[in-house]
Amino acid sequence: MIVIVGLILAFVLIVLFSDRSTRYCRWRADRRGDGPSGRYFRCAACGATAFTVTGKPPDWCAARPTSK
Ligand SMILES: [Zn+2]
Numbered sequence: 072m073i074v075i076v077g078l079i080l081a082f083v084l085i086v087l088f089s090d091r092s093t094r095y096c097r098w099r100a101d102r103r104g105d106g107p108s109g110r111y112f113r114c115a116a117c118g119a120t121a122f123t124v125t126g127k128p129p130d131w132c133a134a135r136p137t138s139k
Contacts, residue, residue, distance in 0.1 A: 095135055098128035
């Protein structure tokens, strides 16, 4: 019985973890879109676009609700 409960718990954790990993944005730099606004990034997960002046991917995610 303990083994069955452990297997179910592990399965739930895997589902939650995989769901979380696919929910966030995956930014990809696209040099063709670079312009005066900065480096152009496009999300491979949801298609969102953003410009950053630091050259690093944005630290926000269009697919993740902002809960600040
Ligand atoms: Zn996204």
